[in-house]
Amino acid sequence: SPALACRLEAARSVVRDAARMAMAMRPQPGGPQGELKAAQDWLTETDGAVEAFIAGRMKALFPDDGFEGEEGGVTRTGSLRWVVDPIDGTSNYARGRSRWCVSLGLLEGDEPMAGVIEAPALQEVYTSLRGYGAFLNGKPIQASRVAEPSRAMIEMGWSGRVPKPVFMEKIDAIMELGAMPRSGGCGALALADVASGRLDGYIEIVINLWDVAGALPLLAEAGARVSPFLRDGGLTGGAVIMAANPHIAQTLSDAVRIPLE
Ligand code: LIP
Numbered sequence: 001s002p003a004l005a006c007r008l009e010a011a012r013s014v015v016r017d018a019a020r021m022a023m024a025m026r027p028q029p030g031g032p033q034g035e036l037k038a039a040q041d042w043l044t045e046t047d048g049a050v051e052a053f054i055a056g057r058m059k060a061l062f063p064d065d066g067f068e069g070e071e072g073g074v075t076r077t078g079s080l081r082w083v084v085d086p087i088d089g090t091s092n093y094a095r096g097r098s099r100w101c102v103s104l105g106l107l108e109g110d111e112p113m114a115g116v117i118e119a120p121a122l123q124e125v126y127t128s129l130r131g132y133g134a135f136l137n138g139k140p141i142q143a144s145r146v147a148e149p150s151r152a153m154i155e156m157g158w159s160g161r162v163p164k165p166v167f168m169e170k171i172d173a174i175m176e177l178g179a180m181p182r183s184g185g186c187g188a189l190a191l192a193d194v195a196s197g198r199l200d201g202y203i204e205i206v207i208n209l210w211d212v213a214g215a216l217p218l219l220a221e222a223g224a225r226v227s228p229f230l231r232d233g234g235l236t237g238g239a240v241i242m243a244a245n246p247h248i249a250q251t252l253s254d255a256v257r258i259p260l261e
Pocket of ligand 1: 070
């Protein structure tokens with residue numbers, strides 16, 4: 001709809017400025033900078049500054065839309081609902097690594113409608129709009145066609161929220177299939193990689209809405225299959241997510257025992 005297309009356009013421009021800001025504040029390599037929220041859970045000055053910047057711009061543009069973020073929580077409610085992760089992959093960012101992004105998603109009720117994910121250190125921008133496609137730097141993307149686990153690359157995300165045995169059990173199942181396990185430290189970009197066919201699947205046992213809100217419409221438009229994250233509790237708290245190309249999704253789902261949508 002024109003209202004959504006106009007919102008995607010606006011989000012694209014706000015995220016571009018936010019990403020520039022995050023690049024300007026980017027820590028130098030040499031050791032993590034920022035403070036620890038919990039073990040291995042970093043917070044930098046940039047997280048708060050970028051979220052405040054995006055929140056202010058979106059409020060001025062669309063005052064009636066809902067808004068929520070990783071740092072500030074729910075600040076406005078509305079039938080259209082923006083969800084921001086100012087820096088996804090904060091641990092990477094805090095060490096001066098390149099694999100992090102700014103993610104802004106738009107839901108209508110509990111339907112993911114549009115998203116922008118920008119990884120400025122990689123010079124990549126993903127955009128999606130329901131019914132209109134999924135794009136990387138303006139070019140259409142699609143999930144991969146790899147069906148054979150022995151040729152597949154599957155990423156698994158980790159955080160301190162996940163008990164070690166649960167993580168190990170899933171990693172073990174991925175390796176039993178003969179697939180290549182990977183871990184890159186940025187959930188939103190891993191999901192974007194599933195959408196673009198750079199990965200065949202992504203699994204994380206407990207992930208939050210702000211990490212996935214920008215990627216859910218991208219995955220749907222790119223033809224990937226996803227577990228019912230929002231119905232599994234993802235709207236209001238952490239939940240499991242699995243996304244995979246449609247050719248390997250069922251095999252993977254059976255192996256790791258995470259049901260698909
Ligand atoms: C983190 C993700 C990471 C994921 C964690 C966490 P943050 O987000 O980037 O890949 O495994 O669950 O949510 O804290 O950097 O925004």
